Amino acid sequence: MLQDLIMAAVNEALRKGEETREATMGKLTPGMGGMLMAQLEPIARMVNQLARLPGIGQKTAQRLAYYIVSLPQEDVHELAAAIWQGRKAIRYCSICGNYAVEDTCDICAAPGRQNGQICVVRDPRDVAAIERMHDFHGRYHVLHGTLSPMDGVGPEDIRIKELLARLSREEITEVILATNPDIEGEATATYIARLIKPMGIRVTRIAHGVPVGSDLEYADEVTLSKALEGRRDM
Numbered sequence: 001m002l003q004d005l006i007m008a009a010v011n012e013a014l015r016k017g018e019e020t021r022e023a024t025m026g027k028l029t030p031g032m033g034g035m036l037m038a039q040l041e042p043i044a045r046m047v048n049q050l051a052r053l054p055g056i057g058q059k060t061a062q063r064l065a066y067y068i069v070s071l072p073q074e075d076v077h078e079l080a081a082a083i084w085q086g087r088k089a090i091r092y093c094s095i096c097g098n099y100a101v102e103d104t105c106d107i108c109a110a111p112g113r114q115n116g117q118i119c120v121v122r123d124p125r126d127v128a129a130i131e132r133m134h135d136f137h138g139r140y141h142v143l144h145g146t147l148s149p150m151d152g153v154g155p156e157d158i159r160i161k162e163l164l165a166r167l168s169r170e171e172i173t174e175v176i177l178a179t180n181p182d183i184e185g186e187a188t189a190t191y192i193a194r195l196i197k198p199m200g201i202r203v204t205r206i207a208h209g210v211p212v213g214s215d216l217e218y219a220d221e222v223t224l225s226k227a228l229e230g231r232r233d234m
Contacts, residue, residue, distance in 0.1 A: 021224065040167075047061045047062050047065045075120060078152050078196060086100070093105035096141050096142055097142035097144060097162065107140060113137060116171060116172055116174065117136075117174045118172055119136060120141045120177050120178060120179065120192065121130075122143055122146055123143075138174075143159050143160065144158055147188045154189050167196065173201065173202060174202040174203075178206045208227070209224070209228075
């Protein structure tokens with residue numbers, strides 16, 4: 001994913017920069033380093049841009065900026081080139097909507113993944129999470145969002161129409177709804193299920209409930225209720 005690609009490139013640059021940071025900062029007069037960086041407009045711009053990334057606050061962005069300015073120019077160029085080339089190369093799969101570098105992603109292009117199952121997820125990060133299990137061998141459909149009337153997001157704003165088109169032209173036996181177990185995710189799953197059921201295709205919802213290794217006494221009522229609803233025969 002693009003976010004993971006950016007963070008990997010930044011972390012690699014930070015690793016290299018750690019080795020040269022002491023030598024570079026040692027050239028500054030004691031006490032001047034922080035003052036100069038606080039005053040220089042290019043540093044402030046770097047901090048502001050880095051702070052826009054998810055999960056990075058102002059202090060983390062400042063630390064990253066300090067490391068980057070201590071890097072050799074060739075390393076900074078490689079970092080910037082990796083970010084730009086990664087963003088330029090990434091596109092959406094024409095079939096499922098996942099991230100890809102070609103017209104179709106590797107999952108949709110793999111003949112062994114055409115087993116009649118489609119797992120519907122919110123965004124490409126969910127695809128990566130499920131793929132880490134190595135237990136699902138079907139294909140995906142990425143909605144790129146969930147229904148949220150409060151935010152003005154309706155059925156026409158996410159890839160529901162594309163999903164129905166796939167179901168009409170492909171031999172699909174089961175649609176697994178794997179949106180998040182929050183209000184928007186549940187509403188989206190319910191809406192999609194009502195559209196698909198008249199087509200005679202099996203529609204399932206991923207189970208929610210007690211996490212593995214946890215104690216029942218610490219679970220809330222909603223979690224326990226979902227766990228009971230998702231029970232199975234032994």
